[in-house]
Structure formats: structure tokens, C-alpha cells
Amino acid sequence: DTAVSQTPKYLVTQMGNDKSIKCEQNLGHDTMYWYKQDSKKFLKIMFSYNNKELIINETVPNRFSPKSPDKAHLNLHINSLELGDSAVYFCASSQGQGEGSPLHFGNGTRLTVT
């Protein structure tokens, strides 16, 4: 199946731990993203990569570090997890960065920090 897949689907961990979320797309898209959706359902862009190069880095704590080994993968590593990091994290991809390129989202990773 052609899709954006991210793992794990659920992640429950304690404050202070370090965790990673993996994302892969087989759509042949050039651009990949990480979004955070909080309890109020706002989607906030965190990072965007185009052909492995970082193009958007919003005001995100430096505890969050994206890594793109190739244009089909964009992983997210989070250090020293805090309670406020609890949210759903979505990976997405698009063919380009310009107008008319819809985002294709992964199924999300629900992160709960206790």
C-alpha cells in the first residue's frame, strides 16, 4: 500500500525519558513534515524537510530533533520528555512545497507523558 506510515501508534512514557518516532513514506514525495496536534485539536507545524534538507523549524524546544536519512524517512527524537509534550504527533508528506500540494498524513502517534 502506498502511504505514510509512522510508528509507534501509542507511546506512554515517564517524564525525563528520551523517545523516538519513526516515519516513512512510499509516495515518492519530496517534502515531509512533523505536526503536533494538542487537546484543542490545533495542528501546529514543527518541522519540514525537503529532499533531506530542513526548510521549516518552528519555535520548538531543542529537545525535539528531526532526522532525515533520506527523502522517504523523517524521524523525530525527543529528549527529556515533559508533561506538556503529551499530544498526537503526525508525520505528513507532500509532492512539493507550493500551492496545490495536499498533505498526506500518517495515522499519528499518541504520546502520553506521565
Next chain:
Amino acid sequence: GQNIDQPTEMTATEGAIVQINCTYQTSGFNGLFWYQQHAGEAPTFLSYNVLDGLEEKGRFSSFLSRSKGYSYLLLKELQMKDSASYLCAVMDSNYQLIWGAGTKLIIKP
């Protein structure tokens, strides 16, 4: 600042028609997207408007007026499976997407 406004929640009856409005104030405009998001799932793309007018796609249509900073999503012949959140997103002059908080649509039998 940049802002997208949509109603928080709407209720409609199965078989009816519902219109979900979205108004925006952004730095430039490079198109407006509508996405559907079922509870616990990922958003999925519904429509894209960059020119004024109505785009029809089956039971769903999307309208745009750039001069008014306004769009709506029209859903006809509502089905129970249309119960979801509908997200409006505008691409600004830097090709960054600005998202609304979404409108939760509840369909009643």
C-alpha cells in the same frame, strides 16, 4: 497576526445539507485546503481552492472568495459517516499552511 476562524461545532441531520464556513486573515494567499478528520484518525485531503468560485467533488463542494477572505465547505446528502472534524487551512505567501482549529460536525439520524 495570521488567523483562521471556523465554528467549533455544528449539528445536522442525516440526508440534509450543511455549510461549514471558514474566514481567514493571512500574510498573502496561495490557496485554501479543506481536510476531514475522523476521531482518532489522521486528517485526509478533501479539496483545494486557489481561484474564486465553487469546486464540486461528488457530495462535497468548496467555495472561495479571496476578496472577502472567506470559504465554505458544503456537504450534501449527509451520511452518518460524515461525522468528523473539518479543518480549514490557508497557504500564506511563504507557502506555509495556517490551520484552523476545525469544526466538529455531528450528524443525527
